């Protein structure tokens with residue numbers, strides 16, 4: 001018998017090792033028993049989460065802070081279906097994860113066997129690509145292809161569904177040296193002619209405006225972005241997915257654009273004559289009413305996914321390519337033209353900056369501070385003070401997410417971790433688990449709402465188990481705040497099913513898991529409470545009681561143009 | 576409007592589901608779809624007729640091309656292209672009209688594939704619009720039953736098929752997979 005006869009489960013782990021997988025977030029079950037048996041004495045670390053959805057979110061947290069492929073694992077049937085939200089979430093935000101699921105044995109497939117679900121069919125639209133492995137000889141290729149597809153081009157989730165007989169079976173294992181996906185196009189450095197024309201357009205513009213997104217983060221091209229912004233001295237906004245792509249403290253950084261973006265960001269977008277769109281997708285939360293979006297602008301759009309070009313907004317100059325490779329080339333062209341072009345529109349550009357500064361001054365994003373209560377904005381600015389633009393902040397979904405994005409600085413990419421495209425409540429806490437495993441050295445805040453936190457409470461066990469020093473900050477407004485805000489503003493303040501009248505005592509709750517927790521409601525105690533949480537060597541659950549009926553502003557009402565922002569509450573709110 | 580897409584894809588389990596799923600997911604209604612192997616048995620050729628807003632045509636093609644199993648998706652709605660469909664039709668007819676039906680069939684180049692005292696079964700291929708006319712004519716003779724194959728298309732222009740080369744497995748996906756894109 002040859003020495004390389006291995007079980008499917010061992011082959012799988014061998015392939016994962018070759019992909020440099022350090023940690024798998026997962027949950028076992030019947031058909032994955034062979035895999036878990038092989039994992040028992042394997043160097044790859046497995047982290048037992050408390051719900052498969054959180055395995056996918058934790059894998060995302062890992063991927064989002066490192067840029068590496070995150071891995072999660074679930075059993076067949078309910079295990080696999082529980083992953084789906086996390087997969088769609090990764091799809092929407094272009095996050096590279098590989099999900100391994102077990103499937104019932106090949107001979108049982110199609111018989112409605114115990115814990116059989118059509119995982120392959122169910123996850124077709126939830127993934128960038130997926131595999132069903134029914135033959136052990138196909139396993140190594142499927143795994144390596146999955147990692148390649150997840151990480152390359154526009155990243156995304158890939159699922160590999162493996163039948164139990166494959167995991168249990170034996171085969172001669174020969175490492176895969178090459179993968180061949182003839183129909184999978186990965187784009188490179190962009191078209192030279194287009195890049196040259198883009199540089200020309202950028203210098204010719206009088207009011208250029210950089211609109212940078214998650215694509216910059218995914219392509220690790222922050223340095224290129226910075227060079228571009230500085231060479232042409234253009235104002236720049238980063239989207240919710242792109243925060244940190246340009247340091248928040250950079251003098252050219254305006255803020256986030258869109259529905260809850262700043263006045264200056266949205267006015268800039270509305271009045272620019274050239275949008276330099278880098279790794280963005282003109283999402284409806286950014287553009288507002290598309291017909292009224294950036295009416296005076298020509299658009300240069302660089303993206304690695306050709307389907308994003310001219311999907312929502314026509315691109316006058318498209319460049320399909322990997323920003324990591326395109327930006328240095330574009331910057332070289334820009335630099336080459338600089339001596340002859342820089343002076344050309346300097347008066348107009350000077351006026352443009354003056355205008356932008358004026359917008360910033362007219363309606364700055366400043367956190368209101370009250371003497372009697374903790375304003376949510378105040379909470380975020382205190383967290384910002386402790387972070388100093390350096391901490392990892394994972395957020396859940398809702399008002400707290402928008403205030404975090406508005407008031408916390410991120411001086412590097414991969415610090416701000418949130419569910420942007422799908423807006424999945426329950427994301428924040430498990431994402432922090434993945435982030436803390438990836439960066440044990442980092443201060444990790446998990447800012448969650450009192451609603452979303454209660455969707456992920458089970459993961460307190462995982463946090464306690466591994467003594468992850470995550471600072472869980474519950475922004476407790478007693479409501480499903482974001483929905484309440486819309487009910488107030490657009491449904492005559494008929495607050496239907498948005499009140500969260502009970503919330504567990506954080507001291508007891510954290511205590512039940514063996515770590516510390518507390519509540520702070522006096523504004524005078526806020527700073528001290530946050531500092532105590534950060535000083536704690538282990539995990540900490542801080543429940544911060546904030547103004548219950550605060551609304552997020554500025555706000556572009558759904559269907560509105562982004563320059564038609566509601567800047568502040570129209571009148572004192574009464575309930 | 577109707578958009579005709581010709582698609583070359585790997586003949587793999589689930590590939591068809593990916594194509595149809597993508598169309599329904601993005602809200603495009605499939606009017607007809609045909610699929611069969613090519614000379615290379617590992618590949619299939621598919622012709623899809625979809626009902627799309629003219630502004631979405633390019634987007635549909637781009638989304639199709641993003642599917643890993645799709646080697647090439649081309650819009651063949653316009654340009655030099657052959658579009659054909661096949662119809663199988665049964666017509667019940669009284670004795671008196673049998674000869675005129677046969678004459679009519681001849682005009683449309685239809686073939687009789689079965690003949691009984693009740694009527695005929697006919698087979699015809701042609702441009703879908705011509706087939707509509709054929710069906711209308713046959714209906715005027717009596718009860719008919721029709722099965723249409725859906726359209727198959729072939730572009731008469733040669734479109735370069737660009738395939739990605741193999742890449743090294745596990746990790747290294749550096750400069751070697753550099754691909755110059757078409758704008």
Ligand SMILES: Cc1ncc(C[n+]2csc(CCOP(=O)(O)OP(=O)(O)O)c2C)c(N)n1
Nearest residue numbers: 398399400425449450451452479480481482
């Ligand atoms: C899984 C899921 N269900 C429902 C929603 C809709 N939703 C968006 S924000 C929100 C309220 C969140 O409340 P909370 O967690 O307390 O955060 P807050 O808005 O109060 O800061 C809801 C219900 C969602 N985004 N995700």
Ligand SMILES: [Mg+2]
Nearest residue numbers: 449450479481
């Ligand atoms: Mg709340």
